[in-house]
Amino acid sequence: MKKPITGDINLLSFNQKERKKRSIEEKKALWGWVFVLPALLFFMVFSFYPMMNAFYLSLTRYNLISLEPPKFIWFKNYVYLFQSPEFWNSLKSTAIFTLGTFLLLLVFSLALGAFIISRKKGRTLLQMIFYSPALLSSVVAALIWFLIFDPRGLANQFVNFVMGTPGVDHKWLATAGMLRLSTIIVYFWKYIGYFTIIFVAGMGNIPQSIHEAAAIDGTNKWQHFWLIVFPLIKPTTLLVSVMAMLQCLKTFSTQYLFTTSGAPTKPINVITLNIYNTAIRDFRIDRASAMSVLLFLIMLVLSWLQFKAAKERDISYM
Amino acid sequence: MKKFVFWGLVISLFILSVTVFSAKKTVITYWTHTDDNRTRIEERYIAEFTKMHPNVEIKRVVNEASKMGDLVLTAFAARSGPDIFNLPIEQEYGYIINRRVAPVDYKAIGYKSLEHLKADYADNTFDPVTMDGKIYGLPLEITNWCIFINKKVFRSAGLDPEKDYPKTWEEMADISEKLVIRNGEIITRRGFDFRYPYYLVSFLPMVQQLGGDLISADGKKAIVNDEAWIKALNFMREWGPHGRNLGSPTYVNARKIFNYDNNDIAMCLSGFYQIGRIKIDNPEFYESGEWMVVPFPVFKDAVQEVACAYYGHYFMVNASIPKAKQKIAWQFIKYMLDHPIEYLTEVNIIQPRKDLVESDFFKRLPYTDVFMADMTRAKPVFLHENGYQFERYIKEAIEDVMLSNVKSEDALATLKRKIQEVLDEK
Numbered sequence: 001m002k003k004p005i006t007g008d009i010n011l012l013s014f015n016q017k018e019r020k021k022r023s024i025e026e027k028k029a030l031w032g033w034v035f036v037l038p039a040l041l042f043f044m045v046f047s048f049y050p051m052m053n054a055f056y057l058s059l060t061r062y063n064l065i066s067l068e069p070p071k072f073i074w075f076k077n078y079v080y081l082f083q084s085p086e087f088w089n090s091l092k093s094t095a096i097f098t099l100g101t102f103l104l105l106l107v108f109s110l111a112l113g114a115f116i117i118s119r120k121k122g123r124t125l126l127q128m129i130f131y132s133p134a135l136l137s138s139v140v141a142a143l144i145w146f147l148i149f150d151p152r153g154l155a156n157q158f159v160n161f162v163m164g165t166p167g168v169d170h171k172w173l174a175t176a177g178m179l180r181l182s183t184i185i186v187y188f189w190k191y192i193g194y195f196t197i198i199f200v201a202g203m204g205n206i207p208q209s210i211h212e213a214a215a216i217d218g219t220n221k222w223q224h225f226w227l228i229v230f231p232l233i234k235p236t237t238l239l240v241s242v243m244a245m246l247q248c249l250k251t252f253s254t255q256y257l258f259t260t261s262g263a264p265t266k267p268i269n270v271i272t273l274n275i276y277n278t279a280i281r282d283f284r285i286d287r288a289s290a291m292s293v294l295l296f297l298i299m300l301v302l303s304w305l306q307f308k309a310a311k312e313r314d315i316s317y318m
Numbered sequence: 319m320k321k322f323v324f325w326g327l328v329i330s331l332f333i334l335s336v337t338v339f340s341a342k343k344t345v346i347t348y349w350t351h352t353d354d355n356r357t358r359i360e361e362r363y364i365a366e367f368t369k370m371h372p373n374v375e376i377k378r379v380v381n382e383a384s385k386m387g388d389l390v391l392t393a394f395a396a397r398s399g400p401d402i403f404n405l406p407i408e409q410e411y412g413y414i415i416n417r418r419v420a421p422v423d424y425k426a427i428g429y430k431s432l433e434h435l436k437a438d439y440a441d442n443t444f445d446p447v448t449m450d451g452k453i454y455g456l457p458l459e460i461t462n463w464c465i466f467i468n469k470k471v472f473r474s475a476g477l478d479p480e481k482d483y484p485k486t487w488e489e490m491a492d493i494s495e496k497l498v499i500r501n502g503e504i505i506t507r508r509g510f511d512f513r514y515p516y517y518l519v520s521f522l523p524m525v526q527q528l529g530g531d532l533i534s535a536d537g538k539k540a541i542v543n544d545e546a547w548i549k550a551l552n553f554m555r556e557w558g559p560h561g562r563n564l565g566s567p568t569y570v571n572a573r574k575i576f577n578y579d580n581n582d583i584a585m586c587l588s589g590f591y592q593i594g595r596i597k598i599d600n601p602e603f604y605e606s607g608e609w610m611v612v613p614f615p616v617f618k619d620a621v622q623e624v625a626c627a628y629y630g631h632y633f634m635v636n637a638s639i640p641k642a643k644q645k646i647a648w649q650f651i652k653y654m655l656d657h658p659i660e661y662l663t664e665v666n667i668i669q670p671r672k673d674l675v676e677s678d679f680f681k682r683l684p685y686t687d688v689f690m691a692d693m694t695r696a697k698p699v700f701l702h703e704n705g706y707q708f709e710r711y712i713k714e715a716i717e718d719v720m721l722s723n724v725k726s727e728d729a730l731a732t733l734k735r736k737i738q739e740v741l742d743e744k
Contacts, residue, residue, distance in 0.1 A: 167502015262567030264717035
């Protein structure tokens, strides 16, 4: 008597179904690749290739205007940069600007985000008002502020009015400290709204039930913010801190416009400005590429540190 | 019959392809900077030229003057530079040194030799664009700067502009002290102020007056005559907020506010083109005769009589385009430049052509005598492959002494180190 073969038939049909299913998944995956391909190609051509090319150029001696091909010199450009007082000054200027601006942006955008989300009316209007400077081009923003910081401009008039010091020139665009402060003010003014909106969105995503539970537990506003809201918007805080830091490290337009309009270069000669001048004014694209690679590494390490620090303090109420 | 049809087809195809090929237009791209008056007349020249040469199309691309240098450089770096362009000669010099521009095809523009071409222009016109016996550009304009004076402001300070105008830099500082009005530390009216970013044009001649120079004659040593440099830097330091507080790079450009006659500036440094701009910006002030032009001052103890350096914009042709195209490009440039009077009257720029500068028409124009007299005691602007880099270093040195209160000796030591480093790398 033959054994019934029902199970085998079932297994067979299962395998066939599985194969069919897999082939559908494979097809889906293939289409996935098709859809992703333009973006990948775009990234390869406009981001990855320039990055690789910049790294290659950083190992050569190459004049931007010359017809002579690049000459391979290994790490001489890097050695030069580490011995160059101008490069160290650029690192210092970038560090001062980034620390000053990034911390202010982070703290104030968080505070403003909390303020806006706590309003029952006028949220949209407030967001629009804070965000509007971000719509201006950086060059236009820097131009407006250049006029404000002119010795006869609004900045001196306002500070002298508030402090009761008529006729004092606070040298917004002249002395090193004031010039650094001026660039920080411009950047802060331009980007505070942008990061505030990100915080508003992050805070808006917290489920209402959590707010209600906290209210039932009797938290006051201060406790509610620091013990409930703040830990829950950690991913947003991380996003803002990484974005703000990278944005600050890449700052260029304000410093460029200020220095070309008469402000001293040295205090605000951030790495990006140094890269621009080295490549475009001095034609040394090789050294400019080496600086770009170093800036990239700095950004990479600092972002990684931020992610690592955020992971160590992971909190979840879900 | 088949043979007949076959050959008939071959010949027809050949004729068709030749016709199509010959009908294909030669497109010349011409990049220049914004200037509405120039655009107006040059658009007309393009229309006239293309009418005479139906197979030629000229694409005139206008860029903001401040961006032109960057755009041309990046285009050339990517091997896709324009066929024709113009820039200040300080920027163009690197293109000559690196053989990126073609020598003037003098035969194509109707000259028997380069000597004949030179004979049509004022002496030394081609010095900045001559290398190894070849000429690499035709001048759109040559400019030098003199001092523009607002007579009303002078009189308001009890000065007679005709007699009391500054002849030396020391007088310039003293007269500015009389003209300046301050609200505490803040200057509300300046006597005079410099053209700050253009140090190779206006500051280096001041150093040269005192016997100094940027690099030695053999091109190997940075900073000639430290004492001259220190004296010039000290003068700038005294001019700034840490000295007599007569002006500073952080105030609005003096040349830009001069035309408006708002009692906020008495003197500025500018070229002949400023006259046209006064006419446009403030016709009433232009007609009033309340402005005048005087020569570039010299230091009391100057060892050289040097006026503000003259510089120019030259038309250049991309060396990487085919010779036939280069020929058309030079012909088009020549066609435009054959209208020197129109460039002068409509755009207020001086082409150094003898038929213009030696004409009675030119000599009768206001203050051309002052500009031309200063030109004879001027040197061409400092030219070097790294000229712009050196100018940035001078800028940093002047900013250090004027704004950051750094000692002139220290600023000079830094300047010397940076320039020497560039020279040593050559």
